[in-house]
Amino acid sequence: MFSKQSRRVLIRYVSVVLGVPLLGMLSTPRVTLGANLKDLIAKAKEEGALNATTTTGFGLKLNQQLAEAFKKRFGLNIKVTLTPIASPQNFPRAAALIRAGAVPTYDAMEGPALSIMGLQGMGGIEQIPDWKNLLPEINPLVRSGRVKPERLTSDPLNGFAVAYLVRVKSLLYNPGRISKDQLPKTHADLTDPKYKDIWTHPPWTSHWDIGPLVFPELGIEKWLEIVRKAGKNAGAVLAESAGVQRVLLGEFAFAPANVDYYFLFKAKDPKAPLDITFFKDYNNVNTALYVVRKGARHPAAGALFALWMTTPEAASIHQPETFANQTWGESELDKRARQLMEESGANFVDNMSGGKTLEFLRWMETEEGRKYDQALGKAIRGQ
Numbered sequence: 001m002f003s004k005q006s007r008r009v010l011i012r013y014v015s016v017v018l019g020v021p022l023l024g025m026l027s028t029p030r031v032t033l034g035a036n037l038k039d040l041i042a043k044a045k046e047e048g049a050l051n052a053t054t055t056t057g058f059g060l061k062l063n064q065q066l067a068e069a070f071k072k073r074f075g076l077n078i079k080v081t082l083t084p085i086a087s088p089q090n091f092p093r094a095a096a097l098i099r100a101g102a103v104p105t106y107d108a109m110e111g112p113a114l115s116i117m118g119l120q121g122m123g124g125i126e127q128i129p130d131w132k133n134l135l136p137e138i139n140p141l142v143r144s145g146r147v148k149p150e151r152l153t154s155d156p157l158n159g160f161a162v163a164y165l166v167r168v169k170s171l172l173y174n175p176g177r178i179s180k181d182q183l184p185k186t187h188a189d190l191t192d193p194k195y196k197d198i199w200t201h202p203p204w205t206s207h208w209d210i211g212p213l214v215f216p217e218l219g220i221e222k223w224l225e226i227v228r229k230a231g232k233n234a235g236a237v238l239a240e241s242a243g244v245q246r247v248l249l250g251e252f253a254f255a256p257a258n259v260d261y262y263f264l265f266k267a268k269d270p271k272a273p274l275d276i277t278f279f280k281d282y283n284n285v286n287t288a289l290y291v292v293r294k295g296a297r298h299p300a301a302g303a304l305f306a307l308w309m310t311t312p313e314a315a316s317i318h319q320p321e322t323f324a325n326q327t328w329g330e331s332e333l334d335k336r337a338r339q340l341m342e343e344s345g346a347n348f349v350d351n352m353s354g355g356k357t358l359e360f361l362r363w364m365e366t367e368e369g370r371k372y373d374q375a376l377g378k379a380i381r382g383q
Contacts, residue, residue: 049081058082076301
């Protein structure tokens with residue numbers, strides 16, 4: 001977690017580098033509560049507690065801040081427990097509980113669309129009652145019309161899952177080790193022998209999984225072979241945070257990573273030897289969403305929390321720590337991230353864009369799709 005001094009560094013970074021002060025972000029317009037929201041709040045008070053997950057980037061202090069702000073927003077005096085846990089560990093456990101017919105551990109869970117669709121197929125998530133009215137009442141951007149509801153919840157997860165942040169894939173590099181024009185332009189370029197052992201490979205399949213969607217002419221096996229060759233060409237397989245830190249030290253020249261890490265490390269040190277670019281063939285935009293578990297002990301509190309996490313208020317609390325942006329948001333971080341994407345001219349594939357992307361996500365939930373994902377995980381390591 002950042003210290004108070006580090007948070008001041010962020011404010012100075014946004015003010016100086018981005019040219020806009022980071023003030024007034026915590027304010028939320030006061031509105032008259034509708035009958036349905038009042039009813040949901042009353043039920044949450046009766047339930048007396050909330051157990052929800054957060055992404056692993058949210059530490060103890062940040063979770064405490066979110067919990068207190070959430071309770072204050074709705075006038076709740078309940079016990080709120082927020083647990084940071086990685087989706088690859090949490091969702092298989094949730095699926096096991098569903099198969100066993102057991103009560104869910106958590107009332108609300110966050111995760112990627114693909115994992116959530118898996119739980120939906122098992123009947124493990126609940127549609128938020130009256131979400132069409134509750135979402136605009138809780139989220140001022142939706143209420144004002146500046147953000148369309150379908151940007152936060154769309155088919156086949158309408159009302160079942162609501163988006164609260166995005167993870168935009170990018171290419172972070174050390175300009176002291178490699179110049180921008182020397183970097184790989186496409187994912188297939190990562191197989192080039194000239195990049196042997198000078199980059200780190202994240203273990204997540206999310207950097208590669210949409211390849212068959214972008215390049216349907218290649219076929220699954222040929223795409224897996226490209227990933228496998230790239231895996232053998234990498235210097236190490238490291239989680240993004242660790243990989244970017246090694247890039248900063250000059251041990252590696254570049255690393256595919258979320259845009260978040262660029263802002264995070266630049267906030268710590270604006271002179272850090274780190275720059276950002278994007279692949280020209282595609283860059284995945286992974287939307288993280290919240291769901292309410294079916295059979296949850298505290299469903300009303302879970303629904304309130306899920307909807308509240310979509311708001312600028314919630315984002316203003318976690319962004320100074322995580323730098324996770326919302327492509328629909330209006331914070332200076334959100335605007336800067338969008339500017340980077342727009343100016344790059346690169347191709348971005350949003351997993352919530354519907355159409356062929358939705359068809360691909362549904363295919364990923366088939367037996368064939370699951371086998372592809374398993375093979376992809378091995379290919380990343382050159383196997």
